[in-house]
Amino acid sequence: MRLPHLSHEARTAYAFLLPNFLGFLLFTSLPVLASLGLSFMEWDILTPPRFIGLDNFVRLLGFHTAQGRWVPNDPQFWYYVWNTIYLLVGIPIGIFGSLGLAIVMNQKIPGMVFFRTIFFLPTICSGVAVFLLWKWLYNPDFGLINTGIARFGDLIGVPLKGPNWLSSVAWAKLALVLMNFWIGLGGYNAVLYLAALQEIPQQLYEAAQIDGANAWQRFWTVTWPMISPTTFFIAIMGVIIGFQGGFMAAYVMTGGGPAGSTTTIEYYIYNNAYRWFQMGYAASIAWVLFIVVFVITLINWRYGGRSVHY
Amino acid sequence: MNGLNIRMGISGRSAGSSAGRWAAWSAVVVLVLAASGCGQGGGSSGKPAAVKLVYMAPGFPLYDQVRIEQGKRFEQAHPGIRTQFQAVAGQGYREKLLTQFAGGSAPDVFFIRDFDLPQFAQKGAILPLDPLITNDPAFQRDDIYPQLLDAYTFGETLYALPGSSSTRVLYYNKRLFDEAGVAYPTAEWTWREFLDAAKRLTKRDERGIVAQYGASFYLDSADGWLIWILQNGGSLFDAGKTRCIINSSESREAIEFVKALSQEHKVVPGLMDQLNQDNYQLFLSQRAAMFIGGRWYTLNFRTASALAWDVAPLPSGEHRATPLDSHGWAISAHTKHPQEAWELVKQLVGPDGVRFVIEVGDSMPTLRSIAQSPYFPVDERYPQEQHNQVFLDAIEYAFSPKQIMHPQIEWYQMSSIINTEIDKFLIGQLSAERALQAVEDRLNVLIDEAGGA
Numbered sequence: 001m002r003l004p005h006l007s008h009e010a011r012t013a014y015a016f017l018l019p020n021f022l023g024f025l026l027f028t029s030l031p032v033l034a035s036l037g038l039s040f041m042e043w044d045i046l047t048p049p050r051f052i053g054l055d056n057f058v059r060l061l062g063f064h065t066a067q068g069r070w071v072p073n074d075p076q077f078w079y080y081v082w083n084t085i086y087l088l089v090g091i092p093i094g095i096f097g098s099l100g101l102a103i104v105m106n107q108k109i110p111g112m113v114f115f116r117t118i119f120f121l122p123t124i125c126s127g128v129a130v131f132l133l134w135k136w137l138y139n140p141d142f143g144l145i146n147t148g149i150a151r152f153g154d155l156i157g158v159p160l161k162g163p164n165w166l167s168s169v170a171w172a173k174l175a176l177v178l179m180n181f182w183i184g185l186g187g188y189n190a191v192l193y194l195a196a197l198q199e200i201p202q203q204l205y206e207a208a209q210i211d212g213a214n215a216w217q218r219f220w221t222v223t224w225p226m227i228s229p230t231t232f233f234i235a236i237m238g239v240i241i242g243f244q245g246g247f248m249a250a251y252v253m254t255g256g257g258p259a260g261s262t263t264t265i266e267y268y269i270y271n272n273a274y275r276w277f278q279m280g281y282a283a284s285i286a287w288v289l290f291i292v293v294f295v296i297t298l299i300n301w302r303y304g305g306r307s308v309h310y
Numbered sequence: 311m312n313g314l315n316i317r318m319g320i321s322g323r324s325a326g327s328s329a330g331r332w333a334a335w336s337a338v339v340v341l342v343l344a345a346s347g348c349g350q351g352g353g354s355s356g357k358p359a360a361v362k363l364v365y366m367a368p369g370f371p372l373y374d375q376v377r378i379e380q381g382k383r384f385e386q387a388h389p390g391i392r393t394q395f396q397a398v399a400g401q402g403y404r405e406k407l408l409t410q411f412a413g414g415s416a417p418d419v420f421f422i423r424d425f426d427l428p429q430f431a432q433k434g435a436i437l438p439l440d441p442l443i444t445n446d447p448a449f450q451r452d453d454i455y456p457q458l459l460d461a462y463t464f465g466e467t468l469y470a471l472p473g474s475s476s477t478r479v480l481y482y483n484k485r486l487f488d489e490a491g492v493a494y495p496t497a498e499w500t501w502r503e504f505l506d507a508a509k510r511l512t513k514r515d516e517r518g519i520v521a522q523y524g525a526s527f528y529l530d531s532a533d534g535w536l537i538w539i540l541q542n543g544g545s546l547f548d549a550g551k552t553r554c555i556i557n558s559s560e561s562r563e564a565i566e567f568v569k570a571l572s573q574e575h576k577v578v579p580g581l582m583d584q585l586n587q588d589n590y591q592l593f594l595s596q597r598a599a600m601f602i603g604g605r606w607y608t609l610n611f612r613t614a615s616a617l618a619w620d621v622a623p624l625p626s627g628e629h630r631a632t633p634l635d636s637h638g639w640a641i642s643a644h645t646k647h648p649q650e651a652w653e654l655v656k657q658l659v660g661p662d663g664v665r666f667v668i669e670v671g672d673s674m675p676t677l678r679s680i681a682q683s684p685y686f687p688v689d690e691r692y693p694q695e696q697h698n699q700v701f702l703d704a705i706e707y708a709f710s711p712k713q714i715m716h717p718q719i720e721w722y723q724m725s726s727i728i729n730t731e732i733d734k735f736l737i738g739q740l741s742a743e744r745a746l747q748a749v750e751d752r753l754n755v756l757i758d759e760a761g762g763a
Contacts, residue, residue: 045408046433139588140580141520142597150517159517167580169737251401255530256726259733274405275722277429279412 039284044277056284076260077268077285083173084264087246090177091238094184095231101186102193103223116194119186131252134179138165166254169261176249176262189234196230197223228308236300243293265289361647362392363654365639366407367421369397376666377658384657391650411435411642418645419654422470424461424636424711425721431469432717437641438467442652449656453677461710462638464717470638471659474673476604477704478537478632480504480625481611484618486511486522486599495600495622501541501567504600504625508577511599524577526589527602529568532725533633535732536714537602538564541627546753551716554753556728557746564627565732565742573736593619604635605701608671612692621700634708636676674701718760719753727752 006014039056043049062073072078105116122130137144146162153160165175204222213221224231246264250256256263256271263271265285273282367377374397381393396417398406404426410416422430430436443449451459458472480495487494492507508524515521528534536546544561547554571578579589579598593601594614601607602624611617624632639658641651657663661680667673668686675681687699715721728749735745 044429044433045412046430046435135588150519153517161517161519164580169739255729257729257733258737259739260730271722271726274408275726276720 035283035286038280039287041280041283043279045279046277049280052280056281057288059281060284060288076263077265079260080263080265080268083261084243084246084266086173087177087180087264088239088242090180091235091242093177094181095189095234095238097181097185098187098189098234099193099227099231102190102197105190105194106197116186119190121186122183123187127248128252130183131179131249134182135166135253138175140164140167166262167258169258172254172258172262176246176253179249189238192230192234193227196227200226232304232308235304236297239296239300240293243289243296360390360392361650362394363419363645363647363650364394364396364417365419365654365658366396366398366410366417368403369399372670376663380657380663381654383662384654387657388650388653391653393654411644414644416642416644418647418651419639419641419658421473422638422640424638425715427462427469427638427640428464428712428715428717429720430640431464431467435643436469437643437645437648437651438469439471439641439652439655440466440468442648443468446652453679454659455676455678455705457634457705457708457710458636458676461634461636461712464712470640471655472636472638472676473659473663474606474667475634475636475676476606476674477634477701477708478602478604479621479623479700479704481593481601481603481607481619481621483593483596483599484620486596490599494620495625497623499622499625501625501627505571505575505577508571508600509575512575512577520576520579521597523579523592523598525571525600525602526579526592526598528589529732530729532721532728533635533711533714535565535568535728536709537624537631537633538568538627540631540709540714541624541629542567543628546714547716552757554716554750554757556753557743557750560628561746562742565735565746569736569742604633605674605698606672608695612671618694620694621697623700623704630704630707632704632708634705634710636710671695674698716753716757719756723756724753 038049040051040053041049042052042055059073060077063070064073065071101119105112105119138146140146140162143162143165145165149160149162163171165171200223204226205218208218208222244266246262247266247270250262250264250267251270254262256267266289269282269285269289272278272285365377365381367373374395377397378395381395385391385393403421404423407416407420407422416435422436427436443451454472455475458475459468462468462470462472480499482495484494487507490511492510495503495507504525511522511524512520513522532546539546539556539561542560542564544556544558544564546556572580579592589598590601590603590607590610592598593607594610594617596614596617611619624630639655641648641655645651659676661677664673664675664677664680668675668680669689671692675686680686681702686702688696689698711721716724731740731745731748731752734740734748735742740748
């Protein structure tokens with residue numbers, strides 16, 4: 001077989017790409033394929049894996065009857081799926097937050113570069129440090145948030161008491177959504193929006209202004225459609241990342257509790273893999289997660305893409 | 311492998327002068343790969359290969375120094391053996407160890423938590439120590455506390471030796487007791503005295519928000535719950551460990567009592583999950599008057615110069631019970647040098663190491679010869695620690711992980727089930743009866759699965 005002749009430049013380019021390419025093959029695609037194999041096996045890491053066919057998937061996704069009712073073989077898994085989806089409600093809130101912040105940061109206000117840095121800071125901070133900080137903020141008795149709520153209550157003469165943020169099933173997930181909002185607000189999404197906003201030609205605004213559009217109309221008819229590719233990208237990435245998220249917050253802050261209410265699919269994978277010696281089962285969960293994310297992304301492309309104006 | 315094939319393919323089809331350039335590139339790539347990952351082997355050049363032992367433990371600057379020092383002393387005493395210490399910083403120690411086993415590069419000697427030992431031992435990852443001990447008449451096995459040896463014995467086989475250990479006791483803040491006019495805890499305390507004192511030591515502001523807790527303790531893993539359950543006469547498994555029998559009136563009473571401490575009397579902070587990670591800090595910052603913990607907290611409490619504390623045995627229920635926690639040193643079943651590794655283990659668990667972990671306030675003695683010396687009970691550098699004997703005395707009624715675990719069930723999985731279901735009881739979703747029944751059902755399923763496998 002003859003390959004098309006490559007120019008000198010192309011060959012140099014491939015040579016530079018080679019290390020990355022090799023790294024991807026060795027450290028990403030091989031493990032990914034291996035995990036596909038493992039998902040059909042039972043493996044406790046310490047002894048050799050044993051092929052068990054589809055047993056892992058049956059245990060994960062199957063149902064059986066008990067006392068005349070259909071019961072999932074692994075009810076915990078479905079609860080963790082629900083938790084993961086619940087945490088996704090943070091995505092649209094985060095998108096609008098980041099957009100709002102980007103619009104503010106796009107104004108010509110003195111010192112804005114400084115504030116852009118400040119807002120970006122949580123993104124580059126170590127996750128563990130940020131999560132520990134929020135754990136202290138959420139401390140029900142001595143944390144800043146509940147102390148603040150109590151002080152505010154004093155001011156208005158009503159005895160207010162903040163919730164048990166992380167140790168109540170009702171509040172724990174919401175507390176994580178709130179925290180993720182804070183972390184992501186000024187992060188990559190805001191930077192992407194900022195770039196998108198600066199790409200919008202000024203003539204469009206001028207034309208809209210001449211047509212008599214007010215600020216609100218200018219936003220919905222010029223800004224919003226012009227940045228729709230960015231919004232689409234952020235939303236898709238948000239869903240992809242969101243489905244695979246939740247490990248670190250659970251690991252550092254809540255241990256996945258109370259009563260499993262902050263355990264996500266990702267944290268369940270970790271527990272199975274590294275805590276409970278069930279690497280094969282963990283691999284099967286990971287592959288189910290991959291397929292779910294893949295299908296949802298396809299749907300997003302198919303239907304979400306329609307609202308994008310290029 | 312893949313990378314190599316690609317490289318060969320490409321350079322094979324290049325011609326002329328560019329072939330040299332490709333060869334150069336390939337050489338660079340091979341060198342980089344060799345330097346980054348594959349450089350572990352070797353040792354063939356120069357003089358006859360010295361035996362090299364790798365030993366690994368969770369990293370912590372204070373301990374790392376001592377472990378490296380122990381390795382140096384070992385090298386001096388054993389010419390021809392080189393040692394390399396790997397400290398794994400952060401919390402990823404267990405993951406790293408498992409990954410190394412999976413990849414066939416496990417360290418020769420490694421630190422292992424007592425809870426992990428049954429799985430590692432049963433899956434053949436750890437070398438049994440008995441043959442090595444039999445061949446080593448000089449080794450004083452009987453100097454190690456029998457309870458600790460038992461904790462590391464599965465079947466009739468010993469799998470590790472203890473490096474550090476502690477029972478859990480009741481730490482109390484003397485100043486807060488004095489201020490409240492409450493008498494210090496004694497060995498005679500029962501749950502009732504504990505609750506009475508905790509009530510009198512709890513301070514609330516005018517809104518009812520707690521400013522100082524009577525006590526704080528951890529319930530983030532099953533052993534914390536089992537203190538109360540076993541003290542009240544309950545049990546997790548039957549004697550033959552064929553069934554989980556946690557749903558007894560004794561267990562229910564125990565978890566009701568603990569729930570009431572935090573929710574009815576409000577004398578201990580909320581008890582859910584790992585939020586309790588902060589609980590020792592409540593004691594450290596004098597916002598909790600009592601704390602249940604092992605001697606390793608002494609290391610932290612010494613840093614608070616204003617804190618005047620002492621220790622007493624845990625209050626008792628119908629029975630006495632307290633966990634016996636420990637870390638051991640084990641030898642990988644895959645080591646090429648079992649005899650040398652055994653010598654290193656002896657060094658690591660020997661008197662220097664034991665003295666060190668005692669001295670820094672991390673452990674109680676694992677060796678009886680050191681426990682009986684005046685070294686541990688009173689260290690004049692730490693005058694307020696007059697009652698270290700309390701830790702040792704509790705060993706008589708302490709339970710090791712081995713005693714509470716089921717040999718076929720992984721500890722964290724069992725612990726996670728117990729916590730999740732009891733959480734549901736704490737937040738009012740389930741009654742004590744139904745929560746413990748759920749624990750029973752789920753653990754019995756695991757026992758059945760393990761039996762059927």
